[in-house]
Amino acid sequence: MKIIVAPDSFKGSLSAVEVSNSIHLGIKRVFPQAEVLQLPVADGGEGTMDTLVSATGGEKREATVVGPLGNKVEASYGILGDGETCVIEMASASGLALIPDGKLSPLKATTYGTGQLIKKALDDGFSSFILALGGSATNDGGAGMLQALGLNILDEQSKPIAYGGGELNKVTKIEMESFDERIKGCQFLIASDVQNPFIGSEGASHIFGPQKGATPDMVRLLDQNMDHWANEIEKVTGIQLHELPGAGAAGGIGGAFLAFFPSKMKRGIDIVLEHTGLIDSLKGTDLVITGEGQVDLQTASGKTPMGVAQAAHRENIPTVIIAGSVGEGVEILYQFGVVSVSSIINRPLTLRESMKNADVLLTTSAEQVVRSFFHHRLHREGGIYIEN
Known part of the structure; x- marks a missing residue:
């Protein structure tokens, strides 16, 4: 038996x-x-990295990064047993579990640390990535992650915007010149089951914002800001994230990956089953x-x-x-x-x-x-x- x-x-x-x-x-x-x-x-959420590393006989590497509230946190990324594939679990750097009780701040929470983990893996020579998006504390449309990788996201004074989805309405210009060129030569497999669009009643802010601490007023503000951010992204990339299925994953970081990375999305559980x-x-x-x-x-x-x-x-x-x-x-x-x-x-x-x-x-x-x-x-x- x-x-x-x-x-x-x-x-x-x-x-x-x-x-x-x-x-x-x-x-x-x-x-x-x-x-x-x-x-x-x-299934692509918290625990995905540990599952894949364990199942393939891989290893984990540690890094100090910016946490969701801007403080320093200890995060990690995994390396599969093939020695070539890097697994980054967003929750490790930008997750809800990193925020103390009563301190949720959806207008300020940033994905910057997730970008730092990607940069660290790039520096270590990896070009094949699995990105698990579950458990995020953020609603910044992936802006922080992109900033950590060199994208200049500027306000009307040509200054970088601050952390968080509450700042996205200030974006007037996106400069690609300093964006990490190594990304173009990489492959990014996004583990996510979410089909929600970037904005709207079924978008990132309305559906997932409340569990990250957003009040009804915050939800409306975040959705408006995400709409503005999507408009600015379209000017630079030609990609319309607004109604794109999956773009609303993890507070909109799914959209950032789809717009700026050579990436594709796949059900997290399917990725895990394949590798285990x-x-x-x-x-x-x-x-x-x-x-x-x-x-x-x-x-x-x-x-x-x-x-x-x-x-x-x-x-x-x-x-x-x-x-x-x-x-x-x-x-x-x-x-x-x-x-x-x-x-x-x-x-x-x-x-x-x-x-x-x-x-x-x-x-x-x-x-x-x-x-x-x-x-x-x-x-x-x-x-x-x-x-x-």
Whole structure:
């Protein structure tokens, strides 16, 4: 018997590796001799760099950069096991997790540190990049990132604008002369599931601004400023970001990459599955187990469980999902080879209790899932289930 365990993290509780270990333990309680292949994954958000580095036997390098609020932070970028591909996780330099509680500042938050990480990798000789955009604290349209790479973004006094989306309305000129020429000779693969445009009711500011601390008034201001910024970008590049799908990713940095970099976007989960070897490992697999903290209708938009299930479904392999909690709309997942979705909660618990005991709950849940799924291949012998 072969079972693949390929979960994402349970955010705020367990890493993807820890989730995988807990599920593995539950399987082994039922099938001590089973072949269990652990392939913890991510969908392009936080944890993507660690997942790819670990799966390929790569390494990480540290750098001190400008954080989202302008202070110095310690960030890192990854190098895949091929020694040639650099993975930059935006959250490492410009993420929400770097901002203390109560200090969110969407008008001032900058992507400058992300640009510094890219420059550091360029200085180290890399030309192939994977950029994971999840978990950003910013709404500056990628302006800070571009400034760190030498783009001159100037106001009417021909002075560089300050950090943040609140400054974008001041842009009157973009000078390309000092923009890092090495970028033209590189390849940038953008890991993002977001299809939101740069501006408008479905754009970066309206959809993602509130989770970064933007009030309704701030959202309107940021959207107006992003519109102005898109106009200025179009003057220089000829590219219209305003309604371009994916341009609104990570506060608009997706648009900056599409306009100024030789880049293409791809679902984060597909990039991760390719590099972790899950697809190649599916042959001969009886069951795939995946999961994440919350599974609901949004999961079908390309989050980890959906991507894993789709890959398994193409090989006619069933998938079960184990989640911290199960919301509405999960029925759509059954169209893609998912045979069941279950929560780890097995008794009345507070959120704090369930997060604190997630490892034990996961192990118990995995055991029950496996017992149920393989009931027809088992018989009871001395209280231990053994495969026929």
